Amino acid sequence: MNPIETYVQAVTAQVHFFLDRGRIGDELRAHLQDSVEDLMQEEGLTLEQAQAEAAARMGDPQAVGRELNRIHHPLLGWLWLITMSCAAIAGIVFVYLLLTAGWNEIQYLLPMTPEHAEKIATVNEKIELAGHTVTLDALWKSDEGELILTYHIRNKLSYSRSGWSVNFFSIQNGDDSLPVYPYFEATSFFGSKGMLTFTAPASDVIELSLIDGQRVSLDLKEWELKK
Amino acid sequence: MNYDKGLIAGSSALLVLSLLKEQERYGYELIKTLKDRSNDAFDFKEGTLYPILHKMENEGWIRSVSKTVNGRTRRYYTITARGVKQLEAQQEQWESFSSAVNQVLSFQGSGS
Numbered sequence: 001m002n003p004i005e006t007y008v009q010a011v012t013a014q015v016h017f018f019l020d021r022g023r024i025g026d027e028l029r030a031h032l033q034d035s036v037e038d039l040m041q042e043e044g045l046t047l048e049q050a051q052a053e054a055a056a057r058m059g060d061p062q063a064v065g066r067e068l069n070r071i072h073h074p075l076l077g078w079l080w081l082i083t084m085s086c087a088a089i090a091g092i093v094f095v096y097l098l099l100t101a102g103w104n105e106i107q108y109l110l111p112m113t114p115e116h117a118e119k120i121a122t123v124n125e126k127i128e129l130a131g132h133t134v135t136l137d138a139l140w141k142s143d144e145g146e147l148i149l150t151y152h153i154r155n156k157l158s159y160s161r162s163g164w165s166v167n168f169f170s171i172q173n174g175d176d177s178l179p180v181y182p183y184f185e186a187t188s189f190f191g192s193k194g195m196l197t198f199t200a201p202a203s204d205v206i207e208l209s210l211i212d213g214q215r216v217s218l219d220l221k222e223w224e225l226k227k
Numbered sequence: 228m229n230y231d232k233g234l235i236a237g238s239s240a241l242l243v244l245s246l247l248k249e250q251e252r253y254g255y256e257l258i259k260t261l262k263d264r265s266n267d268a269f270d271f272k273e274g275t276l277y278p279i280l281h282k283m284e285n286e287g288w289i290r291s292v293s294k295t296v297n298g299r300t301r302r303y304y305t306i307t308a309r310g311v312k313q314l315e316a317q318q319e320q321w322e323s324f325s326s327a328v329n330q331v332l333s334f335q336g337s338g339s
Contacts, residue, residue, distance in 0.1 A: 057272070059274040067278035
């Protein structure tokens with residue numbers, strides 16, 4: 001290691017707040033390089049002589065290092081670092097929450113599209129239910145031959161978000177079969193969307209049982225169904 | 228010349244601030260200018276300048292920026308508004324101090 005490096009290392013080793021060592025080292029190195037150049041030019045020294053002389057003119061590296069250490073106080077340095085890190089983390093968390101909230105809203109606005117299914121009819125029927133508007137969007141046929149009814153619920157903004165754990169309605173195909181409950185795809189501040197999968201009724205009528213006691217019958221013959 | 232360390236330490240901030248008030252400078256440049264202007268009277272250990280500069284930067288009297296000129300990267304220091312005020316205060320202090328000392332030293336009293 002040349003005398004310049006030796007000197008710089010000896011000084012920076014005294015600085016306990018290691019994050020400042022790079023900057024200090026660079027500054028000292030630049031100084032020494034300028035000094036070496038001038039010594040070679042004005043005093044006619046060789047490179048080795050100039051380096052040694054330049055380092056000597058700097059003074060005791062331990063003393064300089066100790067003085068610098070007192071000024072680059074570790075406590076204040078760490079305090080600043082911790083505060084800045086906390087602020088940065090808080091910022092990242094905030095942006096993440098904002099993005100996920102935004103994403104939920106976008107998901108809700110996109111129409112419900114069941115996989116492995118073909119749309120057979122657009123229903124677009126609206127039902128008023130407990131202050132919310134339930135819109136039955138479309139009827140689909142799955143690859144397995146089942147029917148799927150997609151819908152979305154728009155919350156009136158005076159309510160908090162639709163209680164997605166409550167099943168607003170179910171489909172009843174005859175008294176002896178079990179009711180089919182919806183599967184909720186997305187919930188957001190504005191509402192939720194979902195779908196019900198059920199076997200096609202023998203009669204061409206779907207019976208919807210709503211939570212407030214309403215019963216809605218959908219006559220499949222009303223729409224152009226592609227059988 | 229070997230001045231009393233106390234004298235140098237007390238005046239170094241004053242000297243550096245006045246040089247930086249003229250123009251922005253980097254460390255080595257400050258050392259050279261001090262040497263030249265004082266006819267080598269101020270020729271102290273060069274490394275000791277940096278704790279002084281960094282302390283003054285902490286105090287807000289000067290600020291620094293890294294600049295690359297002709298392929299060389301150096302840290303340049305400039306005086307701040309607060310630094311200018313500090314310089315004026317220290318200059319005043321120096322003048323009144325040194326004139327007081329001179330007054331005492333040159334006192335021609337009756338019967339010494």
